[in-house]
Amino acid sequence: MFEVKPTLELLFEQLGLDSDQHSIEVFIQQHQLPAETLLHCADFWTEGQRQFLKSHLEKDDDWAIVIDTLNELLHS
Numbered sequence: 026m027f028e029v030k031p032t033l034e035l036l037f038e039q040l041g042l043d044s045d046q047h048s049i050e051v052f053i054q055q056h057q058l059p060a061e062t063l064l065h066c067a068d069f070w071t072e073g074q075r076q077f078l079k080s081h082l083e084k085d086d087d088w089a090i091v092i093d094t095l096n097e098l099l100h101s
Contacts, residue, residue: 031091039088040074053098064096 029035037044042052058067065078081088 031088033091033094036088036091036095039077041071056099057101058099060100064092064099067099 033049034044034046037049037052042048056067056069058064065075065082070078078092082092
């Protein structure tokens with residue numbers, strides 16, 4: 026069985042967000058977080074988005090790597 030490796034674009038799709046490069050860049054610019062704010066605790070997520078992020082970080086699965094990347098980008 027072939028599984029698609031998670032990417033930042035696929036993560037945005039999973040979160041129901043526009044996933045083209047420009048939209049991702051704009052999202053990152055407009056949603057910078059203070060250092061003390063955990064990614065999944067940011068107030069701009071819906072409850073479903075929050076649960077997706079938190080559950081995959083806890084599982085430490087393939088999605089967690091991409092979520093960590095998003096976390097770094099939103100805390101730059």
